[in-house]
Each structure stands twice: as C-alpha cells, then as structure tokens.
Amino acid sequence: MATVARRAEEAVGGRPLHRRLLSSERGLGYLLLIPTLTLLVVFLAYPFLFGLWLSFSSAELTDLGRFIGLANYRFEFTVDKPFMQALTNTFLYTGVTTVFKLSLGMAMALLLNQVFPFQRFVRAALLLPWIIPTVLSTLAWKWMFDPTFSVVNWAAVHLHLVSFPGPNWFGSTGTALTALMIVNTWRGTPFYAIAFLAGLQTIPVDLYEAARVDGASRWHQFTHITLPMLRPVLLVVLLLSTILTFADFQVPFVLTNGAPFNSTHVLSTYSYLWGVTGGAIGLGASISLVLFPLLAILVAGTLLLIRRPE
Amino acid sequence: MADRPEYFFDFERKDWVPWTRRKFLGAAGVVAAGLAAGPLLEACGGGTAQPAAAPKAAVPTPRSGASIRLLQWVHFVPAADTEFVRQANEFSDKFGVKVAVERITADQLQTRTAAAVEANSGPDIIQMQYGWPHLYTTACEDVTNEVNILKQKLRDVAPVNDAFCKVEGVYRAVPYTIVPNAWTWRTDYFQKAGINEFPKTWDEFTQAATKIKTAGLPPIAQTVGHAYGDSLTMWNPVLWSFGGKEVNADGKTVAINSKETRTAVQWAQNAVKAGFVVHPEWLDPDNNQAYHADRISATLNGASIYIREKVEFKKFDKLSDNSIVPAGPKGLFTMNLIFNHAVMKWSPEKETAKALILYLMDKDNYFKYTTVAGGYNAGPFAGFDNDPVFFGPNADPKMKAFQQVVKPGKWPGWPAPPSKQTAQAQTQYIVADMFAKSLQNNGTGDMESAVKEAESRLKAIFERPS
Numbered sequence: 001m002a003t004v005a006r007r008a009e010e011a012v013g014g015r016p017l018h019r020r021l022l023s024s025e026r027g028l029g030y031l032l033l034i035p036t037l038t039l040l041v042v043f044l045a046y047p048f049l050f051g052l053w054l055s056f057s058s059a060e061l062t063d064l065g066r067f068i069g070l071a072n073y074r075f076e077f078t079v080d081k082p083f084m085q086a087l088t089n090t091f092l093y094t095g096v097t098t099v100f101k102l103s104l105g106m107a108m109a110l111l112l113n114q115v116f117p118f119q120r121f122v123r124a125a126l127l128l129p130w131i132i133p134t135v136l137s138t139l140a141w142k143w144m145f146d147p148t149f150s151v152v153n154w155a156a157v158h159l160h161l162v163s164f165p166g167p168n169w170f171g172s173t174g175t176a177l178t179a180l181m182i183v184n185t186w187r188g189t190p191f192y193a194i195a196f197l198a199g200l201q202t203i204p205v206d207l208y209e210a211a212r213v214d215g216a217s218r219w220h221q222f223t224h225i226t227l228p229m230l231r232p233v234l235l236v237v238l239l240l241s242t243i244l245t246f247a248d249f250q251v252p253f254v255l256t257n258g259a260p261f262n263s264t265h266v267l268s269t270y271s272y273l274w275g276v277t278g279g280a281i282g283l284g285a286s287i288s289l290v291l292f293p294l295l296a297i298l299v300a301g302t303l304l305l306i307r308r309p310e
Numbered sequence: 311m312a313d314r315p316e317y318f319f320d321f322e323r324k325d326w327v328p329w330t331r332r333k334f335l336g337a338a339g340v341v342a343a344g345l346a347a348g349p350l351l352e353a354c355g356g357g358t359a360q361p362a363a364a365p366k367a368a369v370p371t372p373r374s375g376a377s378i379r380l381l382q383w384v385h386f387v388p389a390a391d392t393e394f395v396r397q398a399n400e401f402s403d404k405f406g407v408k409v410a411v412e413r414i415t416a417d418q419l420q421t422r423t424a425a426a427v428e429a430n431s432g433p434d435i436i437q438m439q440y441g442w443p444h445l446y447t448t449a450c451e452d453v454t455n456e457v458n459i460l461k462q463k464l465r466d467v468a469p470v471n472d473a474f475c476k477v478e479g480v481y482r483a484v485p486y487t488i489v490p491n492a493w494t495w496r497t498d499y500f501q502k503a504g505i506n507e508f509p510k511t512w513d514e515f516t517q518a519a520t521k522i523k524t525a526g527l528p529p530i531a532q533t534v535g536h537a538y539g540d541s542l543t544m545w546n547p548v549l550w551s552f553g554g555k556e557v558n559a560d561g562k563t564v565a566i567n568s569k570e571t572r573t574a575v576q577w578a579q580n581a582v583k584a585g586f587v588v589h590p591e592w593l594d595p596d597n598n599q600a601y602h603a604d605r606i607s608a609t610l611n612g613a614s615i616y617i618r619e620k621v622e623f624k625k626f627d628k629l630s631d632n633s634i635v636p637a638g639p640k641g642l643f644t645m646n647l648i649f650n651h652a653v654m655k656w657s658p659e660k661e662t663a664k665a666l667i668l669y670l671m672d673k674d675n676y677f678k679y680t681t682v683a684g685g686y687n688a689g690p691f692a693g694f695d696n697d698p699v700f701f702g703p704n705a706d707p708k709m710k711a712f713q714q715v716v717k718p719g720k721w722p723g724w725p726a727p728p729s730k731q732t733a734q735a736q737t738q739y740i741v742a743d744m745f746a747k748s749l750q751n752n753g754t755g756d757m758e759s760a761v762k763e764a765e766s767r768l769k770a771i772f773e774r775p776s
Contacts, residue, residue, distance in 0.1 A: 060730075061424055061427050061428055061445065061446060061449075062427055062428070062430075062446065062447075062448040062449050063448065071775075075770075075774065079769075079770045079774075080767075080770045081763065081766055081767065081770070082738075082767065146596075147589070147591065148596075148599070148600050148603065148605050149599075149603070168589075168591065169591070170590070170591030171589060171590050171591045172590075172750070176591070256536075256591070257535075257536045257593070258536055258739075259535040259536040259590050259591060259739075259746070260534075260535060260590030260591065260743075260746050260747075260750075261590065261739075261743035261744075261746045261747045261760075262743060273737065273738060274734075276420070276421055276424045277420055277421075277424070277737035278733070278734040278737055278738070279424070279445045279446070279730065279733070279734070280734070281428070
C-alpha cells in the first residue's frame with residue numbers, strides 16, 4: 001500500500017528537491033558545476049569586471065571615483081607620452097621572446113626526445129629556470145648584467161668578443177630591452193620544451209617508421225608528422241606563453257623598473273607606476289586593460305584553430 | 311579595571327605613569343582652561359594662528375592587552391632594526407601590549423602600503439615615505455593632537471617632515487625621521503688627484519671630476535636611474551641650485567621648461583664630459599656596492615656607506631670622509647629621505663598605536679636609536695638638533711656633514727607644497743629621467759627634447775582632470 005502511495009507521490013512530482021536533483025543527470029551536472037562556477041566568479045569574473053569598471057572611472061586609492069567613460073584611455077593615447085613607448089615595448093618584448101622561446105623550446109624538445117645517458121636527469125634539470133622563483137633568478141641575472149661586476153662582460157671580454165669593459169647592459173636603451181628579452185627567453189624556454197616534449201611522446205613511432213620506409217627526410221618527417229601532430233600542444237603553449245609574456249611584470253620590474261628614462265617600461269610596469277605608486281588606480285586599470293580586446297581576439301582565434309579539424 | 315591600567319605621559323619623568331585623582335583634576339583643569347581659552351582667544355583674533363601653542367592635551371593611553379602591528383622598512387644599518395624592536399618590546403612589556411614589527415625593503419614599502427590602503431585593512435601603523443600622507447590621506451588617522459604633544463616637548467617640526475605630514479592643516483602622520491644624504495668620498499684618491507677637500511660648488515665638482523679622471527683614478531659616480539632614494543636626492547637639488555623647478559609654488563603651473571633648467575642640465579652634461587660618471591641602471595644599493603668594491607671615489611648617499619665601512623668592512627673607513635652637497639648659483643639645496651609614522655584609520659587600537667609612536671619619539675629613546683644607527687638618521691624636531699650622535703663627546707666628526715644637510719632640505723616638487731601630483735611626478739622619476747636623457751652618450755644627449763619631454767609628462771600629471 002505504501003509503495004503504491006510513494007509511486008503516486010513521485011508521479012505528481014512530490015519528491016524532495018535534492019532527491020529530484022540527484023536523480024536527474026542534468027540537475028546533478030549543474031549541481032557539480034557550482035563549486036567551479038563559484039571559484040570562477042569570485043576569483044576571475046568579479047576581479048575582471050571590477051578592473052573594467054575601474055578603467056572607466058576616476059578611481060584613486062581609497063576613492064572609488066565616478067564613471068568617466070573612455071577618458072582614461074583617451075588620456076593614455078593622446079596625452080601620456082611614455083604610454084606609447086610602453087605599448088611598443090610590450091609588443092616587441094612579447095614578439096621577440098615568443099619567437100626565440102618557440103624555436104629554442106622546439107629544438108630542446110627534439111633533442112630531449114632522443115635516447116641518451118642521464119636522460120631523466122637532464123629533463124628534470126631543464127625545468128630549473130622555470131621552477132626557481134622568478135624574482136630570485138632575475139636578481140641573479142641583474143648581477144650578471146651589472147656593469148661593475150658583470151660575469152657576462154667578464155667572459156665576453158676574456159673571449160675577445162667585446163672590448164673592455166663591455167656593454168653597459170641596463171645603461172642604454174637598446175641593450176636594456178635586449179637584456180630583458182634574454183632573461184625572459186631563458187626563463188620561458190623550458191616551459192615550451194617540456195610541453196613540446198610531452199606532445200612528441202604521444203606521436204606514434206609507427207608514423208616515423210612508415211615515413212622512413214617511404215624515404216622521407218628528417219626535415220620532411222618534422223614538417224609532415226611532428227608539426228601537424230604537435231599542433232594542438234603548440235597552439236595552447238603559444239597562447240598561454242603569449243598571454244603570460246604580455247602580462248610579465250617581475251622580470252622588467254626587478255631588472256630595470258623602466259629605466260633608463262622609461263625606455264624599458266612595459267604595460268604591466270607602467271600600469272603599476274600609475275596605479276600603485278601614483279595612486280591613480282582607474283588610470284592604472286585602463287593601462288593594464290588596453291590590450292584586452294587584442295588578447296581576446298588572439299585567444300578566440302587560437303581556440304578556433306585548435307578545434308578546426310585537419 | 312585592575313588588568314587595564316590607565317596611564318598618562320609625564321613629561322617631567324619622561325614616562326607613562328598611572329593616573330591619580332590629583333593628577334586627573336590637574337589635567338582636567340588644564341583641558342577645561344584650554345577649552346575655555348580657545349573661543350576667547352579666537353574671539354580676540356588670536357586663537358587659531360598658532361595651533362602648536364594651544365594643543366589638545368589628550369595624551370593617548372595604551373590599552374593593556376592590545377595588539378599593534380607596525381610596518382617599517384629594513385634599516386640600511388642593521389643594528390637600528392634591533393634597537394627599534396628593543397624599544398617596541400620595552401613598550402610592550404611596560405603596558406602589556408603586543409607589538410609586532412613587520413619589515414620590508416624600502417622600495418617595496420609602497421606596494422604593501424597601497425595594498426593595505428585599498429583593502430582598508432592591515433598594519434595599525436605604517437611608515438610613510440616622502441609625501442605618502444598626501445596620497446593616502448583618507449586612510450590616515452588625524453594625529454594633530456599627538457604632533458602637538460611632541461611639539462610642546464620637542465619644539466618645531468623640520469619643515470620637510472611638516473610639509474609631508476600635514477595635509478590641509480591636519481597632521482596625517484607623526485614626524486619620525488630624516489635620512490640625510492651627503493657625499494662620501496675617498497680622501498686618498500682625491501689627494502692623489504691634488505684635491506684636499508670636497509668641492510663646495512658644482513663648478514668645483516666638475517673640476518674635481520676632471521682631475522680624478524686625468525689621474526686615472528676611480529670616478530666620482532652617481533645614479534641617474536629609477537632609484538627611489540639616491541636618484542631623487544641627487545638630481546632635484548641640482549635642478550634647484552641652478553634655479554630650476556618642476557612646478558611653480560601654486561602647485562599647478564608646470565615650470566620645468568626654463569632657462570634655469572637648461573643651465574642645470576648643461577652643468578650636468580659638462581660634468582659628465584669632464585669625468586663624472588652617471589649610471590642610469592643603478593638602483594639604491596648599487597653605488598654602495600661600487601664604493602665598497604673600490605670602484606668609485608665618491609658618491610652621494612645616506613651615511614650607510616661610511617657606517618658600514620667603519621663598523622663592518624673596515625677597509626676604507628679611515629680613507630673616507632663625508633661632505634655636504636655642493637652649492638649652485640642659487641645656493642645650497644639638499645634632499646633627504648623622509649619617513650613618518652601614520653596611524654591607519656582601520657586600526658582598532660588607534661590610541662595604543664599613538665601611544666607607541668609617542669613612546670618611540672621620546673627624546674631619550676630617540677637618541678638611543680640614532681646612536682645605535684650611528685648617525686644614519688636625524689631627528690625631525692628642533693629638540694633633536696643636539697643629538698649626541700652628531701654633537702656628543704664621542705661623536706665622529708666625519709658624520710657632521712650628515713647633520714648639516716638636514717636644514718637645507720627640500721621635498722620633491724618644491725617650491726610647490728607636497729600634493730598627490732608632486733608625489734606622482736616623483737614616483738615617475740621625471741626630473742631624473744630628464745637628466746638621464748640629456749646625459750646619454752657621455753653627456754651629449756638631446757637636452758631640448760629631454761626638457762620638453764619632462765614638461766609634457768609634468769603637464770600630463772598636473773593638468774590631468776581629477
């Protein structure tokens with residue numbers, strides 16, 4: 001009798017909500033998404049939207065300010081001259097380092113994919129630049145490029161590559177930005193190499209054997225097997241690295257802090273200059289968000305490429 | 311009440327003592343008289359002119375059981391850290407207050423401060439550098455009462471500390487200390503070059519640079535980069551001593567594009583051509599390291615180079631001396647690092663925080679601190695002018711220069727009063743960048759474009775609608 005009554009109750013939807021949710025696949029799915037969504041909203045959506053609001057406001061530290069539309073962006077593009085330098089530097093810094101990190105990372109991954117003694121040790125050691133805290137390794141580089149104590153210059157002078165005392169790395173505009181790029185490349189290459197190595201190890205060996213049987217050269221194997229098979233990994237790594245390099249703060253801040261005379265500011269350090277040390281957080285937010293539309297297009301394009309079938 | 315004793319600061323005994331009924335009635339009488347006298351004086355036209363003459367007499371009392379967090383820089387003279395903590399612990403033991411001193415390097419202090427201000431939470435007391443009270447005004451508690459108490463005992467506040475601490479007539483920080491900047495130089499190298507004393511004017515400075523270069527000795531060197539201390543303390547006084555300025559006294563009209571500025575830059579270019587070496591890449595510790603490594607013969611710095619040579623390294627202390635900044639055609643100008651203590655508005659223990667600051671500023675305590683620091687710091691009140699570390703029987707005569715540069719000190723943006731805009735111009739290193747750009751390629755940089763760029767950047771700050 002009781003069973004009949006329960007069935008009748010279920011038929012009219014009289015079960016408690018949690019039971020209905022847990023027994024329905026769709027309901028359970030949404031339920032399980034809640035923690036992730038909460039994290040995304042709290043740690044990503046809210047800060048981003050708040051930052052966006054700040055960039056359209058006259059906010060200063062301790063004062064939320066008022067809505068001023070695009071005034072901050074207009075100020076940056078038309079009045080604040082060092083901003084354009086920082087923007088140019090950001091593109092140069094990201095572009096040049098990405099090319100080097102990509103090619104060096106690929107070369108390292110191909111080498112590490114071979115069988116050789118102490119293979120595992122070398123692979124682990126390769127990660128060192130990436131796992132050492134950035135500020136520590138950057139400080140070490142700062143010493144290495146120091147005009148008074150530079151080991152780089154000492155070595156270059158003793159190898160007769162440059163005349164004494166060698167370049168003043170952080171003292172002139174061209175070499176300062178170059179030094180920043182060298183450090184960023186040194187630090188970022190292992191990330192590429194390890195990711196590519198992981199991708200290389202998923203490519204079936206049969207493909208290479210078949211290609212060799214067909215008489216394909218090493219170069220042809222690389223362009224027709226390795227690269228196409230690595231494409232998803234390559235695109236994801238490229239995407240992540242580009243975004244991280246655009247936003248890099250630690251290396252430029254610790255090495256030069258914008259000197260000499262603002263020639264090495266990138267958007268992140270320039271945004272910090274206005275927003276944190278200058279207290280104009282609305283303006284600082286607008287500087288940091290200026291690349292958002294471009295990066296959004298870049299992300300969307302890369303994701304489309306990843307999803308596109310061969 | 312027994313576990314929460316109430317104290318007041320007895321200036322005669324230089325200590326906090328418990329209230330007694332007699333003391334309370336006496337103090338209440340003074341306060342009542344003061345309150346009554348205020349409107350009377352005001353009515354007679356004399357009540358508001360001298361706030362120091364009629365301070366509020368409410369001495370803050372520490373609350374037993376309270377906890378205070380104080381955020382401070384890491385002193386360049388390590389022993390000063392120890393002495394500061396010792397005094398904080400002494401206060402702690404005396405009044406049953408927990409005091410935690412948090413330290414961070416001076417160049418990172420602003421990041422922590424800005425984060426705390428934005429979060430409206432953090433240490434109860436923050437050490438404010440330069441004009442930060444003008445940047446973070448609404449987060450800083452009104453401490454006019456405490457400054458008045460100190461003025462009563464220690465007399466006038468040093469003008470730079472006063473300008474930084476007082477925002478629109480209200481003290482937002484308690485003057486704490488001055489880190490004087492003077493030239494530390496190698497007497498042996500100067501003598502080898504035929505120079506017996508440090509240059510007194512910028513022209514003599516150029517001649518000295520020539521002689522040192524000709525003799526093949528390590529150069530006179532200084533940063534022209536983004537060093538929060540040494541760069542500002544070098545290039546702002548150079549600009550002022552030739553009559554240049556970033557902005558007029560009204561704090562609005564940008565005035566850097568002037569004949570005087572060009573004269574100052576021209577002098578710097580000539581000095582560099584003569585042998586004065588400037589480093590756009592140097593940050594604050596770099597000239598210290600170069601001096602200790604025997605790579606330079608003179609540099610402008612706080613006393614830390616000399617003190618560490620004397621106390622730690624003992625290599626060049628006997629071959630080193632310190633001298634005041636050379637003067638220009640418009641006189642002697644200096645700039646020093648200035649630190650003040652702000653009680654933050656979010657603190658639940660404001661009274662205790664204020665009491666701690668007053669304790670640290672007590673003359674005896676302060677002299678112990680400056681003595682341990684070896685003269686690296688100078689006091690910000692007239693009452694500290696006779697500091698034994700500079701004038702006592704055991705004072706090192708070589709330290710006198712650091713005391714002498716305090717009085718001619720000015721602040722970034724001078725002659726304009728400190729403001730949010732002067733602080734922004736300072737943190738963007740506009741003056742230093744102007745010199746750096748002009749001094750490129752051995753002093754042959756494009757002065758005109760450097761001055762115009764400085765003007766454009768200053769206008770972006772001072773003419774930006776708020």
